[in-house]
Amino acid sequence: xxxxxxxxxxxxxxxxxxxxxxxxxxxxxxxxxxxxxxxxxxxxxxxxxxxxxxxxxxxxxxxxxxxxxxxxxxxxxxxxxxxxxxxxxxxxxxxxxxxxxxxxxxxxxxxxxxxxxxxxxxxxxxxxxxxxxxxxxxxxxxxxxxxxxxxxxxxxxxxxxxxxxxxxxxxxxxxxxxxxxxxxxxxxxxxxxxxxxxxxxxxxxxxxxxxxxxxxxxxxxxxxxxxxxxxxxxxxxxxxxxxxxxxxxxxxxxxxxxxxxxxxxxxxxxxxxxxxxxxxxxxxxxxxxx
Amino acid sequence: xxxxxxxxxxxxxxxxxxxxxxxxxxxxxxxxxxxxxxxxxxxxxxxxxxxxxxxxxxxxxxxxxxxxxxxxxxxxxxxxxxxxxxxxxxxxxxxxxxxxxxxxxxxxxxxxxxxxxxxxxxxxxxxxxxxxxxxxxxxxxxxxxxxxxxxxxxxxxxxxxxxxxxxxxxxxxxxxxxxxxxxxxxxxxxxxxxxxxxxxxxxxxxxxxxxxxxxxxxxxxxxxxxxxxxxxxxxxxxxxxxxxxxxxxxxxxxxxxxxxxxxxxxxxxxxxxxxxxxxxxxxxxxxxxxxxxxxxxxxxxxxxxxxxxxxxxxxxxxxxxxxxxxxxxxxxxxxxxxxxxxxxxxxxx
Amino acid sequence: xxxxxxxxxxxxxxxxxxxxxxxxxxxxxxxxxxxxxxxxxxxxxxxxxxxxxxxxxxxxxxxxxxxxxxxxxxxxxxxxxxxxxxxxxxxxxxxxxxxxxxxxxxxxxxxxxxxxxxxxxxxxxxxxxxxxxxxxxxxxxxxxxxxxxxxxxxxxxxxxxxxxxxxxxxxxxxxxxxxxxxxxxxxxxxxxxxxxxxxxxxxxxxxxxxxxxxxxxxxxxxxxxxxxxxxxxxxxxxxxxxxxxxxxxxxxxxxxxxxxxxxx
Numbered sequence: 001x002x003x004x005x006x007x008x009x010x011x012x013x014x015x016x017x018x019x020x021x022x023x024x025x026x027x028x029x030x031x032x033x034x035x036x037x038x039x040x041x042x043x044x045x046x047x048x049x050x051x052x053x054x055x056x057x058x059x060x061x062x063x064x065x066x067x068x069x070x071x072x073x074x075x076x077x078x079x080x081x082x083x084x085x086x087x088x089x090x091x092x093x094x095x096x097x098x099x100x101x102x103x104x105x106x107x108x109x110x111x112x113x114x115x116x117x118x119x120x121x122x123x124x125x126x127x128x129x130x131x132x133x134x135x136x137x138x139x140x141x142x143x144x145x146x147x148x149x150x151x152x153x154x155x156x157x158x159x160x161x162x163x164x165x166x167x168x169x170x171x172x173x174x175x176x177x178x179x180x181x182x183x184x185x186x187x188x189x190x191x192x193x194x195x196x197x198x199x200x201x202x203x204x205x206x207x208x209x210x211x212x213x214x215x216x217x218x219x220x221x222x223x224x225x226x227x228x229x230x231x232x233x234x235x236x237x238x239x240x241x242x243x244x245x246x247x248x249x250x251x252x253x254x255x256x257x258x259x260x261x262x263x264x265x266x267x268x269x270x271x272x273x274x275x276x277x278x279x280x281x282x283x284x285x286x287x288x289x290x
Numbered sequence: 291x292x293x294x295x296x297x298x299x300x301x302x303x304x305x306x307x308x309x310x311x312x313x314x315x316x317x318x319x320x321x322x323x324x325x326x327x328x329x330x331x332x333x334x335x336x337x338x339x340x341x342x343x344x345x346x347x348x349x350x351x352x353x354x355x356x357x358x359x360x361x362x363x364x365x366x367x368x369x370x371x372x373x374x375x376x377x378x379x380x381x382x383x384x385x386x387x388x389x390x391x392x393x394x395x396x397x398x399x400x401x402x403x404x405x406x407x408x409x410x411x412x413x414x415x416x417x418x419x420x421x422x423x424x425x426x427x428x429x430x431x432x433x434x435x436x437x438x439x440x441x442x443x444x445x446x447x448x449x450x451x452x453x454x455x456x457x458x459x460x461x462x463x464x465x466x467x468x469x470x471x472x473x474x475x476x477x478x479x480x481x482x483x484x485x486x487x488x489x490x491x492x493x494x495x496x497x498x499x500x501x502x503x504x505x506x507x508x509x510x511x512x513x514x515x516x517x518x519x520x521x522x523x524x525x526x527x528x529x530x531x532x533x534x535x536x537x538x539x540x541x542x543x544x545x546x547x548x549x550x551x552x553x554x555x556x557x558x559x560x561x562x563x564x565x566x567x568x569x570x571x572x573x574x575x576x577x578x579x580x581x582x583x584x585x586x587x588x589x590x591x592x593x594x595x596x597x598x599x600x601x602x603x604x605x606x607x608x609x610x611x612x613x614x615x616x617x618x619x620x621x622x623x624x625x626x627x628x629x630x631x632x633x634x635x636x637x638x639x
Numbered sequence: 640x641x642x643x644x645x646x647x648x649x650x651x652x653x654x655x656x657x658x659x660x661x662x663x664x665x666x667x668x669x670x671x672x673x674x675x676x677x678x679x680x681x682x683x684x685x686x687x688x689x690x691x692x693x694x695x696x697x698x699x700x701x702x703x704x705x706x707x708x709x710x711x712x713x714x715x716x717x718x719x720x721x722x723x724x725x726x727x728x729x730x731x732x733x734x735x736x737x738x739x740x741x742x743x744x745x746x747x748x749x750x751x752x753x754x755x756x757x758x759x760x761x762x763x764x765x766x767x768x769x770x771x772x773x774x775x776x777x778x779x780x781x782x783x784x785x786x787x788x789x790x791x792x793x794x795x796x797x798x799x800x801x802x803x804x805x806x807x808x809x810x811x812x813x814x815x816x817x818x819x820x821x822x823x824x825x826x827x828x829x830x831x832x833x834x835x836x837x838x839x840x841x842x843x844x845x846x847x848x849x850x851x852x853x854x855x856x857x858x859x860x861x862x863x864x865x866x867x868x869x870x871x872x873x874x875x876x877x878x879x880x881x882x883x884x885x886x887x888x889x890x891x892x893x894x895x896x897x898x899x900x901x902x903x
Contacts, residue, residue: 013732020723020782024741028779031756032748046624047382049362066635088655095652099644108832108891109884110656115836116883117663118860120504121876124669125662128679131513132446135661153497164659169784172829173791179825180795196645207795214791218784221746232504235497236452239638245749250355251454252627253382255362255755262752269747270740277739284794319850324865348851351862356846363755363847364762503868507677527867533676 036266039259047253057260067244071264074240075272077155078224081162085170085219086212088163093174093211094204098183104175111168122161123232130157130233153235161233162223169222170215177211178204206287213280217273224269241265317346318371318562321357323549326527326583327418331570334578339569345562355454361388361554370554371563374417376456377548378619380409389413389552390560397568399589404606406616407548407588414552415571418585420523421603421614422460422545423537426516427509432538436464439518440487444494449509449517452500453633457519459622460545462488462629463615464519467542474543474615478622481629489636498637510535521547526584526601543613544603549585580604663880670873677870688874698875701859702882708770708855709839709886712777716834719778720785721827725819727786728793746783750843753779758847769850776844781834788833792826793819831890839883 007015039058042051061067096107114122129135130152140148151157181204189199227242236243241261248258320336322328328351336347350370358379361370365388375383383389391412394400400408400415407416424439426432433439439448451457466484467477477484496514499505502524505517510533522537529536551567553560569575576587581594586604594604603609644652665679673683692698720742726732727739745753757776766772796819804818842857849858856879864872 009730010732013726013730013735016722016726016730017732017738020719020786021738021741023719024744024779024782027757027760027775028745028748028753029741031760032744032753033756034759035752035756036748044627046385046620047379047626048385064631066631066639069639091648091651092655095644095648103644105888105891107652107656109887110659112832112836112887113663113880113884114659115840116880117666117876118857118864118879120501120861120864121666121873122662123504124507124677124679125665127508127513128665129662164662167659169833172832173788173826176788176792176825176829177795180822210791210794213794214787217743218746218787221743225747225749227749227751231452231500236500237498237637239634242749242751244634246751247454247630249751249755250359252630253358253362253379254627255359257627259752262749266748270743273743273747274740324862326866328862329866350850351854351858359755360758360847363758367762367765369762369767501864503864507868510676511678528676531675 035255036259036263038256039263042256044252044254044256049253049255054256057257060257061260061264067241067261067264070239070241070244071268073155073238074224074242074265075268077159077162077240078220078269079272080159081166081223082170082216082220084159084163085167086174086216089167089170089174089215090200090204092167093171093178093208096171096175097179108168108172111171114165115168119228119232122165126157126161126233127152130160152233153237155234155238158230158234158238158240161229162226163219165229166219166222169218173214173218174208174211177208181207206283209280209284209287213277213284216280217276220276221269221273224265315344315346316559316562317348318557318559318566319348319350319369320566321360321370321373322349322351323374324351325523327523327549327579327585330579330582334582335569335575339566343562343565345559347566358383358388362386368554368557371557371559372551372566373554374549374551375414377409377414377416377550377616378456378459378623380414380550380552381620381623383552384410384413388555390555392553392567393564396561396564397571399568399571399573402573402589402591403571404588404590406606409550414550415567416548416550416588417570418523418549418576418579418583419588419603419609419614420521420547420549420585421537421539421612422457422519422521422547423539424516424518425506425509425520425525425535425537427512427514428534428536429512430515432516432540434541436518436540436542437468438540439494439516440468440491442494444515446494446496447515448491448494448496449505449514450491450495450498450637451502451505451517451519452498453630454500455502457502457521457545457547458633459617459626459629460519462633463545463617464542465491474545474613474617478617481625485632485636488633492636495637506533506535519545522601523547523583523585530584530601539612543615546609546614546616548588548616666873667877670870670877672870675869677868677873681870688869688871689878691871692875692878697854698856698859701854701856704770704853705839705856706882706886708773708777708853709835711774712781712838713831713834715774715778716781716785717827717831720782720830721789723782724786724789724793728790729798742783742786744783745780750780754844754847757844761848769848769853772848773845773853773855776848777838777841780841780844781837784833784837785827785830788826788830789823790826792823792829796822828891832887835886835890836883839886 040053042049043054043056092107096104132150137148185203186199189203225242227246230240230243245258245261248254322331332349336349340347357373357375361373403415451461462481462484463474463478465487466481467474469484469487470477470480502520506525506528509517525537551570553563557563571589573589573592576589577592580587581598584601586602603612603614668681669677669679670688671684672678672681673685761772800818801814804814840857845855845858860875
């Protein structure tokens, strides 16, 4: 007993994390690295892959404005989706954490439903709502706007559809965090005369940061990696980098260039994620010490 | 069949780290298409073949674009014996050493194959040809010429095929033909001149579609008037069931969309694989496949009832009469990446 | 302790829920249309598309494969993910930053890269058996969700309670079961729900690894759409929703109080 509790944090840490780490090294890092390596280990001529060290793929990715502009769009879109999901997610998370059981359950089920409907099938629904003769246009026309712009087949449609399906990845962690805030804290604030806005900023927001540290990276990464939604709902006018990677691999049979684009995306998204998690983690610590 | 499948699944689940016992009979995996063609192969052709040869054929109905990638990924230890791929991918698969030459002597049905449907001097045969053209809602009168599609009256009313799909190369050839006034066969070598013409079409395009079936549905529901360019095999099944969408072939000509089969190099049980490929091009099988999927057979000597004949271009003289055009894929493959980049730049920035 | 929901918040919630559901009603409406192809709004009314889907043996076996796959992948991802999350949140050990990045990896690497890489690796090793391959692949993509969700829960749990229990002589197992587990249950439930749905809905990994014997539902659905888009596709989608929602409820129940509540 004594001995076990005296296990050094380093040893215990590796004992606990070890199985997952080994599994991911063998079944994720090795396979993915094998593919990503092609970015410097091969190049494609007329669809035919030729091995040999080269920097040509990266040179092309950086030299062509198309790719870095689409990369920037990808980061912009993923950031927007994460922020919108957080804004939309807070009220839902609060209701989920504090509402009556039937209400919580309803919110949870409604939230996860979009994930279960195939994206092609789902897109028919969006088409009926967002297209030129869809529901929204109809309402806007009724309100006196003569020729409202169609939302379908624009970047907006991609944003809306991404938030729609990835929202549970924001709300469930947020609800978990809000659920751990003692209701007495909010009541105390109310007694002290704090309005709803102040209660949110002073109590709920800082105390739910751990939930945000889960939700933001998930929504950001999922949106950044999406490749079907931009094609179907964005009408292919504003593809994200994932779409172009898929095009390189499946259509042009150019795995090496696809690998180069993919590694740029990975580096970018991982960087943003670790910064996110780092900043929020520091906040949490600062608050814990205070 | 279903019970054995379930039993096998059960075994796989119960003893995840033990391979299921090798079946008594020999087994080959065939990477097939989805769609009506795949359906017919799975439900009709394969069961009959299994009976005749006492073997098991596992049809892997894949994401069609992924079949070449699957061969490439499993190159060192092939899992597939036969793969169905598009005609344009055959030169690539051959150059990478993914496929083997077909043994003529063991494929008697090759005698009836039209020579134009044998690829790369014997590295693949066609299985079915469908027609590439435009599709439109039946309440819209289709244009006589592709050139009309550039007119302002089509503003926001067209759906254009995505550069991810082969017919997008047909679209580039069309644009080059309009730009230069030359027939497809010459225009295909002048695609580089056509990109201003391509960019000029942008205001007329509602969206760029990746899935012909979804586009056909949306045209049928009136979301847009015309879609370009797509294979008849995706559209005619809807026309046939009286959905308000059909194909049209402007006067510049139409394209041959050719689905092919190849023999995977070093794939398991090559003898069975060869027998299966031979079966695929036998006249009786081809007739059934063509009638079901509404594609034209690549072999001679089949007669069709009028209700099938109206959907397909057959025999080969009829294909020529309709100006069915097969592009120079070797030329196009070498340039496709660059053209795709230019298309992306026009439509996606 | 359920608070009363203030009415503006109730209104916002109702509105948001309506927006989330709205686009899903269209496919459900299409599934009852009495036409041989899909239309919206639907024409006529029939339930024959549901009968057609439910009696199709291939759809049944695809559903079975997907369910089994989702269950074993969720269990596997939790078994590896929960201890890993505990190490990441509670312990400062060398290489912690790297592990942090590693468990995010499957989330940030495009699935097409992971899928092709897995197919290549399995081919290299001569590993056959599509179900096993998909199980491994799905575990890979599910682990980040479990680790992130459980980490979030652990970060809000109170470490002083653990210390107190330890001081009072509780062993590590007892500390975990009595003190930590009740606090992280909501996070575990969220992670399990995410893992289950990600696996049940996966197309991008299965597309490379499936074979004719183990052909999961999302691939079946895709193939069916390619064959012919009739209202049975919409019916199948609606059924998928009902099935999975039932299972989500089960997960919630199975983990006790579920996502909504901390242990009292």
